[in-house]
Each structure stands twice: as C-alpha cells, then as structure tokens.
Amino acid sequence: MRIEQDLKLGFKDVMIRPKRSTLKSRSEVSLLRKFDFLHTGQSWEGVPIIAANMDTVGTFEMAKALGSLRMMTTVHKHYTKDDWRDFIKSADPEILDYVAVSTGSGSADEEKVAFLMNEYPQLKFICVDVANGYSEHFVSFVKKMRNAHPEKIIMAGNVVTGEMVEELLLGGADIIKVGIGPGSVCTTRVKTGVGYPQLSAVIECADAAHGLSGQIIADGGCKIPGDVAKAFGGGADFVMLGGMFAGHDESGGETIEVDGKKYAEFYGMSSKTAMDKHAGGVANYRASEGKTVRIPYRGPVTETVQDLLGGLRSTCTYVGANRLKELTKRTTFIRVQEQHNTIFSG
Ligand code: 5GP
Numbered sequence: 001m002r003i004e005q006d007l008k009l010g011f012k013d014v015m016i017r018p019k020r021s022t023l024k025s026r027s028e029v030s031l032l033r034k035f036d037f038l039h040t041g042q043s044w045e046g047v048p049i050i051a052a053n054m055d056t057v058g059t060f061e062m063a064k065a066l067g068s069l070r071m072m073t074t075v076h077k078h079y080t081k082d083d084w085r086d087f088i089k090s091a092d093p094e095i096l097d098y099v100a101v102s103t104g105s106g107s108a109d110e111e112k113v114a115f116l117m118n119e120y121p122q123l124k125f126i127c128v129d130v131a132n133g134y135s136e137h138f139v140s141f142v143k144k145m146r147n148a149h150p151e152k153i154i155m156a157g158n159v160v161t162g163e164m165v166e167e168l169l170l171g172g173a174d175i176i177k178v179g180i181g182p183g184s185v186c187t188t189r190v191k192t193g194v195g196y197p198q199l200s201a202v203i204e205c206a207d208a209a210h211g212l213s214g215q216i217i218a219d220g221g222c223k224i225p226g227d228v229a230k231a232f233g234g235g236a237d238f239v240m241l242g243g244m245f246a247g248h249d250e251s252g253g254e255t256i257e258v259d260g261k262k263y264a265e266f267y268g269m270s271s272k273t274a275m276d277k278h279a280g281g282v283a284n285y286r287a288s289e290g291k292t293v294r295i296p297y298r299g300p301v302t303e304t305v306q307d308l309l310g311g312l313r314s315t316c317t318y319v320g321a322n323r324l325k326e327l328t329k330r331t332t333f334i335r336v337q338e339q340h341n342t343i344f345s346g
Pocket of ligand 1: 054186240241290
C-alpha cells in the first residue's frame with residue numbers, strides 16, 4: 001500500500017481568477033478550435049464540446065442539432081447498421097464531420113465499426129470507449145483499430161493518469177478520453193472506491209498528451225457551464241457532456257408526465273436500466289456502476305447550448321482570452337472553500 005500526499009482537485013475546489021482584459025465584448029470571443037491529429041494527418045475545426053455516447057444523450061437527433069452548430073456527438077453504440085443507413089441517407093453531409101462512431105472492445109463491436117467505416121467513408125471519428133482503459137486488452141484493441149483504420153481519428157478512454165495517456169497515444173489513439181468516476185449517473189466511486197478528482201486528472205493528462213502532440217477530452221463531472229470553463233482552463237482540448245445534454249427533445253429516451261410536469265429518464269451506460277435494455281440484464285459476476293434518474297424535461301438543446309457557449313465566452317472575457325485556445329494560458333485557478341450562493345436555488 002502507498003499513499004500519494006499531493007492534493008488532487010475537482011471543479012468544486014477552484015475558481016478562475018479574473019484578469020485585466022482588452023476585450024470589450026463577449027461577441028469578440030471565438031470558441032472555434034482547429035486541431036491536427038497525431039496519427040492521421042487530418043485536421044478538424046469546430047466548437048470542441050461533445051455529447052456523450054450514452055443512449056439518452058448521443059443520439060442521431062443530437063448529432064443533427066449539435067452538428068449544425070459545429071459541435072460533436074459521439075453517437076452511442078446501440079444503433080443497428082440499418083439505423084445508421086437511415087441516418088446517413090437523411091442527414092446533411094456536413095454534419096458527419098461532427099459525428100464519432102462509438103465502439104466497445106469486443107469482436108462484435110469491431111466488426112460493426114469495420115462495416116460502418118467501409119460503407120460510409122465520410123465518417124471520420126471512432127470513439128473506443130471502455131469504463132476501464134487500463135487493461136492490456138484495451139491497449140491492444142486500440143492498436144488493432146489504428147492498423148485497421150489508419151486514416152480515422154481515434155478517441156480512446158477512459159483513463160486518468162499521464163502514463164496511460166502516453167501509452168494509448170503511442171498505441172495509436174489521437175485523442176484520449178479522461179475521467180473515471182466523476183459522471184452524473186456514475187456510481188463507480190461508490191461501488192469500487194476507485195477514481196481521481198476530475199480537474200487534476202484533466203490538468204495532468206493534458207500535460208502528458210500535449211507533450212506528445214495528442215489531445216484530451218475531459219469526460220464527466222461538468223454540472224454547470226462554469227465547470228466546462230474550468231475543464232478548458234485546466235487544459236482540456238474537448239469537453240464531453242452527458243447530464244448537461246440529457247432531458248432535451250434530441251436526447252432520446254422516455255418522457256414521463258407527473259402532475260402536469262414533464263420529466264425524462266436518464267441513466268448511466270453501466271446502470272441496470274442500460275444493461276436490461278442492451279445486454280439482457282446485469283451479468284451475475286458484476287455490479288451495475290451507473291444509476292437511473294428522472295430529470296425535468298428541458299426543451300430543445302439549442303437553448304442549453306446558447307447558455308453554455310454564452311458562459312464560456314464570458315469566462316474568456318473575464319481572463320482576457322479572445323479565443324478559446326488562449327483560455328488555458330490565461331487561467332490561474334485559485335483554491336476555494338466556497339462556490340456559488342445557493343440561498344434561493346437550493
Ligand atoms: P456527465 O457529463 O453526465 O457528468 O458524465 C458523462 C460521462 O459519464 C460519460 O461520458 C461516461 O464517461 C460516464 N458514464 C456514463 N454512464 C456511466 C455509467 O453507467 N457508469 C460510469 N461509471 N460512468 C458512466
């Protein structure tokens with residue numbers, strides 16, 4: 001047994017210190033980022049916010065709505081080949097630049113990705129997603145994907161430490177997904193005791209990735225636009241959102257009406273609900289590591305996006321960053337023991 005004494009921080013432990021700025025208005029801030037990727041020689045430009053590959057978030061409808069705003073969706077892995085055919089037939093081709101195909105690390109997943117990449121060469125991104133990115137099997141799967149799809153941009157995760165970011169980048173991934181346990185419907189920390197405070201994970205993993213010319217996605221734990229700003233301030237190239245994009249018209253899943261109010265069901269991809277739906281129940285050797293919640297229905301996602309991007313632009317003006325790219329350089333975090341005032345909102 002060993003104890004690491006360094007303090008590790010979550011979003012709730014810091015604020016971003018304001019700095020003198022020459023910017024006159026939020027409208028002067030650009031949230032677009034352009035990336036070149038480590039292994040593919042491809043580049044991409046857009047607003048680097050991603051809807052999570054959960055079946056009550058990363059839907060085709062979400063991909064259409066966010067893609068039209070140049071934001072990404074990692075489309076969940078439970079759509080069939082026929083669903084993909086129908087989506088691609090009807091979707092504006094430009095949307096596909098903002099779509100990633102999600103996959104697990106099993107042989108059926110591998111076959112489906114191969115089919116989709118072959119059938120629809122316009123798809124550029126593959127997101128190889130497992131709960132625990134530390135297994136050797138996962139690293140060899142990423143290598144296999146790189147060999148099979150040399151021209152595709154590969155996202156891989158999840159991990160939370162620099163050495164594993166490096167291993168996955170060297171193994172063929174372009175972008176590493178960072179986060180174990182911070183998610184809104186995740187119970188990994190409850191069931192296993194395993195995790196890493198998300199802001200420190202982002203800071204440390206971004207440093208490791210940027211040293212090798214790779215990128216990271218801060219995945220999970222953002223509850224409010226301010227957390228998204230802190231993730232970018234900490235060095236995240238992309239930020240992935242589950243809960244913040246759930247409960248909208250585009251999010252899929254059931255809506256329920258109780259006493260005249262509309263609610264949506266939202267659940268973790270390792271929850272009993274998801275396993276009952278997609279895997280015929282929870283296997284007897286494992287526990288579910290996700291929960292199912294009912295959240296107020298929130299209307300079209302574009303309004304949430306506007307609020308989020310408005311917040312981010314404002315962060316940039318507070319620290320004098322005229323582009324999102326500058327935000328990390330302009331960020332000084334201060335450690336705090338309070339956050340916002342909740343007297344009227346609970
Ligand atoms: P959120 O933005 O809701 O805080 O976090 C979204 C992230 O939570 C997802 O992108 C994914 O990494 C993670 N996640 C989704 N479902 C589950 C689950 O059932 N268990 C765990 N441990 N993590 C989950």
